Amino acid sequence: MDDIISLESVSKVYHQGKIDVQALTDLTLKIRTGDFAAVSGPSGSGKTTLLNLVGALDVPTSGKILLEGRDLYELGRTELSRIRRDRIGFVFQAYNLIPVLTAYENAEFVLAIQGKPAEFRKKEVMAMLEEVGLKGLEDRRPDELSGGQQQRVAVARAIVTRPAVVLADEPTANLDSASADSLLNIMENLNLKMGITFLFSTHDQRVLERARRIIRLRDGKMVSDEISEKNA
Amino acid sequence: MLIKMAWRNLWRRKRRTLISSLTVAIGLWVAISMLGISDYSFVNMVNTSASMGFGHVTVEPTGYMNNPGFNKRIKAGRDVTVRILAEPGVTAAVPKIIGPGMIGTASKTVGGVIMGVDPARERPKDNVFFRAIVEGRVFSQPGANEVVIGRRMAERLNLKIGKKLVYTVTDINGDIVSDMARVCAIFKTGDDSVDGGTILLPINKLRATLHFGPEDATLVSVLLADQREAEATSKNLRVKIGAPGVDVRWWSETQPEIAGAITMDRAFHQLYQSVVWLLVATGILDTMLMSVLERKREMGLMMAVGGSPTSLFLLVLTESLLTALTGLVIAILINSPWYFFMTHHGIDLTSMVPEGYGVSGVVVDPVIKMTLFKESVVRILVTFLSLAIIAGLYPAYKASRVPPVESMKAI
Numbered sequence: 001m002d003d004i005i006s007l008e009s010v011s012k013v014y015h016q017g018k019i020d021v022q023a024l025t026d027l028t029l030k031i032r033t034g035d036f037a038a039v040s041g042p043s044g045s046g047k048t049t050l051l052n053l054v055g056a057l058d059v060p061t062s063g064k065i066l067l068e069g070r071d072l073y074e075l076g077r078t079e080l081s082r083i084r085r086d087r088i089g090f091v092f093q094a095y096n097l098i099p100v101l102t103a104y105e106n107a108e109f110v111l112a113i114q115g116k117p118a119e120f121r122k123k124e125v126m127a128m129l130e131e132v133g134l135k136g137l138e139d140r141r142p143d144e145l146s147g148g149q150q151q152r153v154a155v156a157r158a159i160v161t162r163p164a165v166v167l168a169d170e171p172t173a174n175l176d177s178a179s180a181d182s183l184l185n186i187m188e189n190l191n192l193k194m195g196i197t198f199l200f201s202t203h204d205q206r207v208l209e210r211a212r213r214i215i216r217l218r219d220g221k222m223v224s225d226e227i228s229e230k231n232a
Numbered sequence: 233m234l235i236k237m238a239w240r241n242l243w244r245r246k247r248r249t250l251i252s253s254l255t256v257a258i259g260l261w262v263a264i265s266m267l268g269i270s271d272y273s274f275v276n277m278v279n280t281s282a283s284m285g286f287g288h289v290t291v292e293p294t295g296y297m298n299n300p301g302f303n304k305r306i307k308a309g310r311d312v313t314v315r316i317l318a319e320p321g322v323t324a325a326v327p328k329i330i331g332p333g334m335i336g337t338a339s340k341t342v343g344g345v346i347m348g349v350d351p352a353r354e355r356p357k358d359n360v361f362f363r364a365i366v367e368g369r370v371f372s373q374p375g376a377n378e379v380v381i382g383r384r385m386a387e388r389l390n391l392k393i394g395k396k397l398v399y400t401v402t403d404i405n406g407d408i409v410s411d412m413a414r415v416c417a418i419f420k421t422g423d424d425s426v427d428g429g430t431i432l433l434p435i436n437k438l439r440a441t442l443h444f445g446p447e448d449a450t451l452v453s454v455l456l457a458d459q460r461e462a463e464a465t466s467k468n469l470r471v472k473i474g475a476p477g478v479d480v481r482w483w484s485e486t487q488p489e490i491a492g493a494i495t496m497d498r499a500f501h502q503l504y505q506s507v508v509w510l511l512v513a514t515g516i517l518d519t520m521l522m523s524v525l526e527r528k529r530e531m532g533l534m535m536a537v538g539g540s541p542t543s544l545f546l547l548v549l550t551e552s553l554l555t556a557l558t559g560l561v562i563a564i565l566i567n568s569p570w571y572f573f574m575t576h577h578g579i580d581l582t583s584m585v586p587e588g589y590g591v592s593g594v595v596v597d598p599v600i601k602m603t604l605f606k607e608s609v610v611r612i613l614v615t616f617l618s619l620a621i622i623a624g625l626y627p628a629y630k631a632s633r634v635p636p637v638e639s640m641k642a643i
Binding site: 052055057058077078081082084085086088090092096098099100101105108109110112113114157158 | 533542
């Protein structure tokens with residue numbers, strides 16, 4: 001498999017007042033196309049920082065991050081937002097839907113800013129909402145949906161553009177067991193069916209059980225990178 | 233989608249949006265009222281001044297306006313007035329004789345302006361003195377031996393309807409000549425200097441006294457449907473009927489005191505309006521800035537999923553414009569009945585304004601009304617929408633600079 005994401009000696013330091021916090025230290029890592037990988041570790045281990053850097057939301061203090069062979073941090077603001085729009089899908093812990101848009105419109109949002117025609121958007125979004133089990137709930141606003149349903153809308157929004165990679169930051173943290181299982185089924189299915197790469201940050205055992213690769217971090221350093229036996 | 237989102241965002245906080253839209257609407261109402269009232273009073277002043285004798289445009293002998301007298305005259309026959317009337321927008325072209333003279337009775341004499349007018353061609357709506365007649369009736373023929381005088385002059389000379397007065401003028405040959413006329417009507421404009429110093433005679437009678445020819449006049453008073461066309465009409469007439477010894481001037485040139493007063497008043501109005509616009513812009517800026525700060529996290533999310541800084545900039549700018557447009561709709565709802573009332577009835581300030589209050593001999597109407605010209609409406613709309621955009625620029629810029637990670641930490 002090809003490497004879709006490549007981190008070369010990446011470090012990230014946050015400056016909090018006079019204190020420097022080392023979030024990641026000299027991390028080298030490759031994520032391959034089609035991976036269903038989880039980054040695990042205790043709070044403060046650098047999981048979210050890693051996802052933010054890979055997602056072009058933040059800049060490393062040193063090192064290089066390549067997405068599909070392109071060095072992210074040689075790109076300008078506009079080019080980075082284009083990369084996020086076209087090549088990366090995001091699923092956040094707190095669902096993060098746009099409150100004034102319906103489920104359909106939230107899923108449609110990225111396609112709309114891509115400038116895709118309305119007919120195309122409708123076809124893709126309806127198919128994707130059906131895929132994540134939200135058929136019939138298209139017209140509901142986020143506050144009319146349960147947590148699990150909102151997270152499924154977020155997944156639909158992340159997937160509908162057929163991105164190279166979906167970055168999911170603690171996607172099941174706010175969900176009950178049934179919703180979490182259902183969501184993981186959907187994501188696993190999308191990974192297998194469409195070949196979309198998933199990279200989770202999590203310490204949820206349910207996610208770790210499903211992941212085919214587990215990268216463990218501690219204090220900003222990688223302590224292990226294991227391929228799950230069931231998928232080995 | 234941008235407009236849909238902007239519109240829905242606007243109504244997330246209904247009360248705030250309504251309050252800021254209402255502020256915008258009140259600002260617009262004040263601006264429209266100020267402009268409408270000032271436009272009405274200027275138009276009224278110019279039209280009143282025009283109907284006092286010189287018209288919106290005056291065709292006159294060269295040098296007449298610097299020293300109005302009966303020694304200067306032009307031929308103002310039917311052919312001339314027909315050519316003037318052919319000019320678009322001209323509603324009347326009336327020859328007149330205007331100059332200084334003495335008016336007296338057996339016991340007293342006063343100086344004043346003597347005006348020869350043609351009763352057949354002067355419509356009351358174009359002649360302020362005919363409109364202001366409070367006693368008697370206008371002379372019946374252009375050659376009648378009758379005179380219309382002001383109330384103040386009647387008091388000063390102890391004249392009544394049917395009584396005789398003697399007027400003395402310098403004729404075409406430079407000789408001092410006198411004639412007698414019987415008072416047929418008394419007018420009251422409210423301005424003491426006008427009511428005490430003006431008499432109107434039938435034009436043919438005055439021509440005979442002055443030894444003028446049958447087509448001679450000291451000027452042709454040209455009245456227009458719209459006084460704003462006066463300058464352009466005067467230019468066109470200069471080309472059409474201009475000749476050596478004949479000048480064509482518009483009201484700003486013949487009545488510079490009024491033009492000056494209007495310019496000054498307009499400048500003050502613009503200053504007041506700027507303050508109103510500043511308040512409106514501050515209201516929009518405040519609302520939009522608050523809205524951006526509250527939605528920082530949401531904007532961070534939009535950036536994270538691929539929204540460009542430009543799309544966020546445009547979103548906030550659209551919200552600013554929609555706030556303004558909502559205010560505009562409210563303003564239209566408020567202004568429509570107000571405008572109807574102010575154009576048809578107005579506010580009567582007679583009890584607050586001294587009688588006969590005027591500018592340069594032109595009585596100011598104590599009833600305040602409104603007139604809105606198309607260009608004034610366009611100017612208000614352009615200024616207003618430009619301000620709405622300008623007021624939205626800073627909040628839109630702030631939105632476009634939202635850093636995704638920091639903003640989303642608030643989750």
